[in-house]
Amino acid sequence: MGLALITGWTAFPRALYVRREQPLQFQHKTHSEKSGLTQCDSCHVVGSDGEFNGIARIETCAGCHAEKVGTSKAEATLVDSYIKPSRETPWLVYSRQPANVWFSHAIHTRRAGLACTDCHGAYGTSDQPKVYEQNRISGYSRDVEGHSMSGLGRAPHDGMKMSDCEDCHRRRKVEVGCLGCHK
Amino acid sequence: MKVSRRDLLIGGAGAIAGLVLSPVPWKLLGDSSIWTQNFPWIPQPARGPVETKYSACTLCEAGCGIRLRMAAKCPVGITGVRSHPVSQGALCALAFAAHQLNWHPRRLREVRHAGHAASWAEAQAAFRKACAEGPIAIIDGRPGRAASSAFEAFTRNHHGSYQVVLSAESQALSPYARWSGVSVASLGYDMENARTIVSFGAPLLDGWGTPGRFTRLWSVRAAGAADPQLRLIQIEPSLSRTAARAWRWIPVREASEAALAAGLARVLLEEHMVNAKGPMPQLSLAEAAAATGLSTEAIHDLAHTMLENRPVVVIAAGDNPAIAALNVLLGTVGAPGGIVRKRGDVPVQIAAGSLPSSLRAVLVDSTVPWEFSIPTDAEVFRFAAWDGGGNKAGWLLPAPGFLEELTDVPTPPTFSRETYAVALNLVAPSTEVQSAAQFLLKINPTLPVVKKVIQARCEEIFRGRKGTVYGEHAVAVTKIDSAQHLEEQLRQGAVWVGDAPSSGKLQCDLKEWPAENRLARTINWATAWVPPVFPALGTKLYQESNLRELPAGRQG
Numbered sequence: 001m002g003l004a005l006i007t008g009w010t011a012f013p014r015a016l017y018v019r020r021e022q023p024l025q026f027q028h029k030t031h032s033e034k035s036g037l038t039q040c041d042s043c044h045v046v047g048s049d050g051e052f053n054g055i056a057r058i059e060t061c062a063g064c065h066a067e068k069v070g071t072s073k074a075e076a077t078l079v080d081s082y083i084k085p086s087r088e089t090p091w092l093v094y095s096r097q098p099a100n101v102w103f104s105h106a107i108h109t110r111r112a113g114l115a116c117t118d119c120h121g122a123y124g125t126s127d128q129p130k131v132y133e134q135n136r137i138s139g140y141s142r143d144v145e146g147h148s149m150s151g152l153g154r155a156p157h158d159g160m161k162m163s164d165c166e167d168c169h170r171r172r173k174v175e176v177g178c179l180g181c182h183k
Numbered sequence: 184m185k186v187s188r189r190d191l192l193i194g195g196a197g198a199i200a201g202l203v204l205s206p207v208p209w210k211l212l213g214d215s216s217i218w219t220q221n222f223p224w225i226p227q228p229a230r231g232p233v234e235t236k237y238s239a240c241t242l243c244e245a246g247c248g249i250r251l252r253m254a255a256k257c258p259v260g261i262t263g264v265r266s267h268p269v270s271q272g273a274l275c276a277l278a279f280a281a282h283q284l285n286w287h288p289r290r291l292r293e294v295r296h297a298g299h300a301a302s303w304a305e306a307q308a309a310f311r312k313a314c315a316e317g318p319i320a321i322i323d324g325r326p327g328r329a330a331s332s333a334f335e336a337f338t339r340n341h342h343g344s345y346q347v348v349l350s351a352e353s354q355a356l357s358p359y360a361r362w363s364g365v366s367v368a369s370l371g372y373d374m375e376n377a378r379t380i381v382s383f384g385a386p387l388l389d390g391w392g393t394p395g396r397f398t399r400l401w402s403v404r405a406a407g408a409a410d411p412q413l414r415l416i417q418i419e420p421s422l423s424r425t426a427a428r429a430w431r432w433i434p435v436r437e438a439s440e441a442a443l444a445a446g447l448a449r450v451l452l453e454e455h456m457v458n459a460k461g462p463m464p465q466l467s468l469a470e471a472a473a474a475t476g477l478s479t480e481a482i483h484d485l486a487h488t489m490l491e492n493r494p495v496v497v498i499a500a501g502d503n504p505a506i507a508a509l510n511v512l513l514g515t516v517g518a519p520g521g522i523v524r525k526r527g528d529v530p531v532q533i534a535a536g537s538l539p540s541s542l543r544a545v546l547v548d549s550t551v552p553w554e555f556s557i558p559t560d561a562e563v564f565r566f567a568a569w570d571g572g573g574n575k576a577g578w579l580l581p582a583p584g585f586l587e588e589l590t591d592v593p594t595p596p597t598f599s600r601e602t603y604a605v606a607l608n609l610v611a612p613s614t615e616v617q618s619a620a621q622f623l624l625k626i627n628p629t630l631p632v633v634k635k636v637i638q639a640r641c642e643e644i645f646r647g648r649k650g651t652v653y654g655e656h657a658v659a660v661t662k663i664d665s666a667q668h669l670e671e672q673l674r675q676g677a678v679w680v681g682d683a684p685s686s687g688k689l690q691c692d693l694k695e696w697p698a699e700n701r702l703a704r705t706i707n708w709a710t711a712w713v714p715p716v717f718p719a720l721g722t723k724l725y726q727e728s729n730l731r732e733l734p735a736g737r738q739g
Contacts, residue, residue: 001197008205016210049235051252057232098220099227102260137214139221149206 237676
């Protein structure tokens with residue numbers, strides 16, 4: 001029994017998730033502290049019509065990195081492999097949802113007044129990208145499923161499954177029917 | 184150490200207990216269920232940049248403003264446009280789900296001749312041969328478009344006949360067109376200035392005309408009020424959704440609306456409640472009461488109620504001259520709040536009722552309702568985007584689906600002003616399609632090209648220097664610097680709306696009270712045009728959500 005418990009709680013999570021590196025060692029901290037991009041929406045823009053552009057497109061990066069800024073390997077990769085050939089960086093998106101989910105950043109940030117950190121944590125101040133852990137069976141990121149296998153002691157921003165959305169809506173007394181998110 | 188059977192059993196039980204208390208079974212169960220949602224054969228929208236486009240809905244002639252959410256240049260969601268001057272943000276359930284229609288299993292994906300697969304070249308050769316052998320006719324379901332001018336030009340060049348199929352709303356205006364000699368397309372209802380609307384079965388709150396126009400008017404001026412600014416009197420045998428929301432519902436016997444109109448006319452004339460002197464209906468008040476199932480007092484009261492709150496306009500569900508004649512008596516034809524003539528000179532069109540027997544071939548545009556029965560023995564070339572089944576046309580030709588072709592959207596029927604919008608081909612066709620106009624252009628390259636007709640229409644509007652273009656902001660045409668700029672705005676989803684209708688009476692002289700016209704009753708929540716298929720989301724929306732406007736006071 002002990003062996004099964006140890007295997008289930010320690011070896012199984014390691015086996016379930018495949019760990020993948022991001023294509024670039026992006027540093028949020030450097031961009032916010034040295035480049036003056038202090039607000040999340042400096043790059044992750046919510047348009048005037050409410051559309052969210054997600055991760056900045058390569059032309060946004062090219063605004064500052066048309067030529068190499070610094071001598072790091074990541075900088076060279078960014079400029080040579082993506083900006084010059086005008087190729088989008090194949091980021092691994094931690095919070096990517098299934099195609100049948102409709103989520104509006106504009107409604108949550110503008111109308112409900114949520115901060116970006118409420119769902120994404122303090123990732124905006126990190127000095128290196130997190131390891132992307134992908135579930136071998138479902139294909140989704142561990143950030144969506146939540147890092148705690150037991151569900152106990154989870155941080156408020158840990159997990160972006162439907163149950164997490166429902167919990168938050170219930171706490172805030174905001175009713176949304178099925179068609180609210182599954183359009 | 185010797186492992187006994189007992190040890191094995193205890194170990195196994197312990198392992199099972201340990202696994203149950205670990206996340207292994209529960210996580211595997213949950214992940215497996217998610218895995219089944221992502222089987223590779225389940226279609227998924229493409230991942231790509233998300234953008235918003237504006238356009239006009241082309242499913243019916245109402246031309247509602249639509250906002251499309253596009254992912255990787257593919258529409259994944261549709262909502263209404265609140266600032267659209269006609270539809271005002273409302274859409275029918277079909278339009279909400281229109282982006283799914285192009286992938287419907289019944290999408291017509293190949294040319295079919297007599298039930299067998301054929302090619303476009305064969306279809307063109309057959310139509311060319313038919314044109315050489317005898318007269319042809321082209322039937323258009325949505326006249327006034329750029330494609331319509333190609334149809335008209337083709338029939339002129341080939342001694343053919345161009346005919347139109349009118350929607351129920353346009354048919355209801357047909358009596359005034361016949362009496363005044365004005366085209367149906369240039370007539371409309373000035374509902375915004377009416378204070379009483381008497382509907383003889385017209386589903387005003389259930390998809391009639393342009394859905395948002397009357398629902399918005401009703402929600403602001405009528406909903407929930409005991410004595411509303413706008414009184415809606417619904418005359419209908421059954422408690423329809425419109426009747427249930429109306430200020431008064433007058434239940435009458437089936438197909439007795441014309442008798443009630445005659446009874447009302449008799450009261451209005453006999454009691455000198457209107458300026459008109461006649462003609463007097465042959466039906467007496469008692470006969471009208473017997474036919475409708477109402478008492479003579481009820482008809483009398485209704486006549487008085489109609490005139491309490493003027494202007495009053497009467498709206499029929501279809502081509503029924505007996506009901507239309509009431510508007511002539513009431514003096515509302517050509518008056519504010521009644522039947523108005525839009526600016527612009529629209530040629531009179533021939534309704535496709537009976538076709539000449541000598542026809543060699545008939546080409547039916549995809550805008551003609553699928554269930555329209557073509558009254559001919561000639562060879563039929565039927566364009567359609569979806570195969571609704573049961574059609575006996577010799578040739579079935581796959582037409583562009585939703586937003587798969589460049590087209591223009593002229594004034595919707597019943598609206599009181601001229602409008603013009605352009606719908607771009609925002610979606611790449613999912614199969615090899617041709618519109619009827621493209622098909623004819625290959626046979627006769629001198630025909631007007633849709634793109635150029637749209638350009639010419641934009642230049643005409645620009646030169647007219649009248650009206651307003653409603654896009655992100657409302658801009659008067661006089662403030663727009665070029666026809667190209669105006670066209671560009673329309674291509675981006677704006678809509679041009681002409682000036683207010685010209686005042687002055689329409690000359691409608693009635694020598695005798697018109698005969699009853701028994702209507703083929705069609706009850707549809709989207710009355711203008713229903714495709715032969717229905718998207719899955721449309722059904723879901725219709726079943727699960729309340730698409731209709733809430734009264735103004737109850738909006739969340």
